[in-house]
Amino acid sequence: MSDRVVWIRIAKSAGFCFGVKRAIDIALQAAEENENVFMLGDIVHNEFVVEQIRQAGIRIVEDIDEIGDGVLLLRAHGTVPEIYRKAEERGLRIVDATCPMVIEIHRIVRKLADEGYTIVIIGDRNHDEVRGIAAQVSHALVISTEEDLREWRRAYRKIGVVVQSTQNIEKVQQILNRLIPFCRELRFMNTICKPTTDHQNEIRQMPRENDVMIIVGSFTSANTRRLTELSAAINPRTYQVPSAAELRADWFEGCATIGISAGASTPDELIRDVVHTICHLVAGAEVEAAPEKPAGNEPDRK
């Protein structure tokens, strides 16, 4: 029998961030205490978590007008003020699971707008978090890619920039460089949240130190896809799997170390399943050391 050991290393930051964990806890508690609980869209981009929420009795609707009466649950990445207003008009009780870090971005853009800055948000223009941030002020410009700046024709006196909480800092830096010629004063608030920063720092290091990288999470999760992209750019032996069922033994041929990370919407059970399955697929696979993961990846700074 071979005594070769293949080490499995799990990222400390893998899995639920503080805001997602908090939102799920709030949702499950609301379902326990109330009969009719509704949510506009899925709580996070992960099929397993969405199913858990459905099983708890929470109904997912696309439009607030579909709700007769009951409780409206707001998701971790927040929403537009219009939803609060409509809920109030309809007499719906709001249970707000918006992540405190997203609420902080809302506060920052309002303050910058009050100080006369033209607001620029770097983020995915179709993401609800970005829509929610933009709706805090009467006018905001969204930049999703450097290409968007090609459309810009005028210069601004004062630009105040915030960032969607899950953006990649390198991309943000590139956009900031391109923004400089468009203004006399540029104020940048780095609103990428700490759990995202931790995730991205680890994913810059782990693919260099491991032969194979496995990223666990749904293909519908933007932050999981971003981790996969960052990892694949460093280590081509990077594979994203929504669950353990998609793992293939041939990915691990000849490897001595396997790194595992997971998006902020991936439950710990899925990560554990993946680790367990790799231990079956790969002869000599052992988990190197239990990661010290702070409960829910609590933030200590924005």
Ligand code: SF4
């Ligand atoms: S990714 Fe960051 S901002 Fe978004 S829910 Fe998690 S902790 Fe909050």
